[in-house]
Amino acid sequence: MLHSLKDLEGYAVGAIDGDVGHVKDFYFDDHAWTIRYLVVETSEWLASRKVLIASRAIRSPDWLEKLLPVELTKNQVRHSPDIDTDKPVSRQHEEQYLSYYGYPYYWDGVGIWGGNTHAELFPPSGPVTAEGRKALQKADAIKMRAEQAKHQHDDPHLRSCRQVTGYKVHATDGEIGHVDNFLFDDSNWSIRYLVVNTSNWWLDHKVLLAPQWFKDVNWHKGCISITLNRQSVMDAPIYKSAEALNREREKELYNHYQHVGYWPLEGVGDGGCARKPAIARVPL
Numbered sequence: 001m002l003h004s005l006k007d008l009e010g011y012a013v014g015a016i017d018g019d020v021g022h023v024k025d026f027y028f029d030d031h032a033w034t035i036r037y038l039v040v041e042t043s044e045w046l047a048s049r050k051v052l053i054a055s056r057a058i059r060s061p062d063w064l065e066k067l068l069p070v071e072l073t074k075n076q077v078r079h080s081p082d083i084d085t086d087k088p089v090s091r092q093h094e095e096q097y098l099s100y101y102g103y104p105y106y107w108d109g110v111g112i113w114g115g116n117t118h119a120e121l122f123p124p125s126g127p128v129t130a131e132g133r134k135a136l137q138k139a140d141a142i143k144m145r146a147e148q149a150k151h152q153h154d155d156p157h158l159r160s161c162r163q164v165t166g167y168k169v170h171a172t173d174g175e176i177g178h179v180d181n182f183l184f185d186d187s188n189w190s191i192r193y194l195v196v197n198t199s200n201w202w203l204d205h206k207v208l209l210a211p212q213w214f215k216d217v218n219w220h221k222g223c224i225s226i227t228l229n230r231q232s233v234m235d236a237p238i239y240k241s242a243e244a245l246n247r248e249r250e251k252e253l254y255n256h257y258q259h260v261g262y263w264p265l266e267g268v269g270d271g272g273c274a275r276k277p278a279i280a281r282v283p284l
Contacts, residue, residue, distance in 0.1 A: 001186050002183045002185055002192055002193075002245050004181055004182070004183060004195075005026055005035075005181060005182040005183075006181045008026075008068075009023055009024065010022055010066070011061075011068050012066060012067045012068070013038070013040050013067075013068050013069075014067055014069045015072050015073055015074045015077060016070075016072065016073050017073050017074055019043060020042060020043075020051075020053070020074065021040045021042035021043050021046075022040065022043075023038050023040055023068070024039045024050065025038075025039035025160055025161060025162045027039065027158040027160060027161075028159055028161060028191055029106075029112075029157060030159050030217070030219075032112040033191040033211040034112045034189055034190045035161075035190075036054065036094075036106070036189075037053065037055065037089075037158070038052070038053045038054075039051075039085045039160075040053050042077075045074070046077070046078060050085040050086075051077055051080060051085075052080070052085065052089075052097060053070055053072070053077070054097075054101065055189040056103060057070040057071055057072055058070055059071055072101075076101070080100055080101070081096045081097050081100055083097065088158065089158045112188060112190060159219070161182055164179055164222075165179050165180065166179060167223060167224050168222065169223075169226060170223060170225045170226070171226055172226075172227065172230075173229050173230050174201075175200070175201065176196065176198055176201055176202075176207075177196045177199065177200060177202075177207075178196065178200075179194050179195070179196060179197075179224070180195045180196060180197040182194055182195065183195065191211060192210060194208070194209050194210075194224075195207075195208060195239060196208070196209055198233070202234060205238055206239045206240075207233055207236050207237075207238065208236075208245075208253060209228075210259070210262075212259070213226050213228060213259070214226055214227070215227050228257065232256075232257065235256070236253065236256050237249065237252055247263070
């Protein structure tokens with residue numbers, strides 16, 4: 001099911017043993033366009049510190065109560081690596097964070113979660129001896145050093161949804177508006193659409209654009225270029241946030257742009273999923 005990221009801002013985050021805080025922002029991977037982390041502002045119990053909570057830690061959101069339960073304890077959150085959420089998160093910071101929680105690296109292997117399904121992201125639970133823990137820590141340290149050497153010259157690849165909100169969007173023949181919101185799939189936290197407000201060009205209208213329709217993204221200038229012209233966007237189904245975006249409406253949108261949907265085609269299986277083309281990126 002698709003949900004609005006704006007609607008999730010302010011949601012409470014609950015650990016196994018109590019409240020952690022409230023959602024303030026989201027970090028998405030600019031390669032796979034998948035929400036990797038939630039920025040959570042803790043309450044007074046942690047001096048209102050901002051912490052990262054991996055989206056993979058969230059279990060069965062309570063949409064009615066606006067609560068995101070996580071399979072973590074408050075003590076785990078308290079001692080998690082200190083990351084400045086007001087600055088870009090580097091791969092090295094991510095490695096430290098993921099190793100602390102024992103999560104696999106999502107950039108290893110294929111698929112948006114590194115070859116892991118969303119339900120298989122947690123390491124096996126159970127008692128670990130002191131000797132076993134030391135062995136795991138040693139193996140993690142070796143792997144971390146190897147990954148750090150591999151990615152030491154990488155540009156930051158995690159982007160704040162708040163910062164990207166407001167980015168200008170350009171069609172092949174002119175500007176069409178700016179990013180207003182994001183719609184994500186709650187089954188795997190993939191960003192399926194950006195909601196684009198066209199008010200500067202086409203009054204009081206919002207349209208949906210999928211990341212695979214982007215030509216390039218200039219993160220430095222805050223600009224997204226798409227492979228569509230203005231007329232095709234104008235003729236597309238209008239997005240109304242008050243109406244549920246069901247599969248039929250998605251099919252209508254994809255048919256309009258003559259693209260194959262991201263969902264498996266009936267009778268075809270996983271092979272029917274549309275492959276996402278690579279997006280050109282302008283370095284910072």
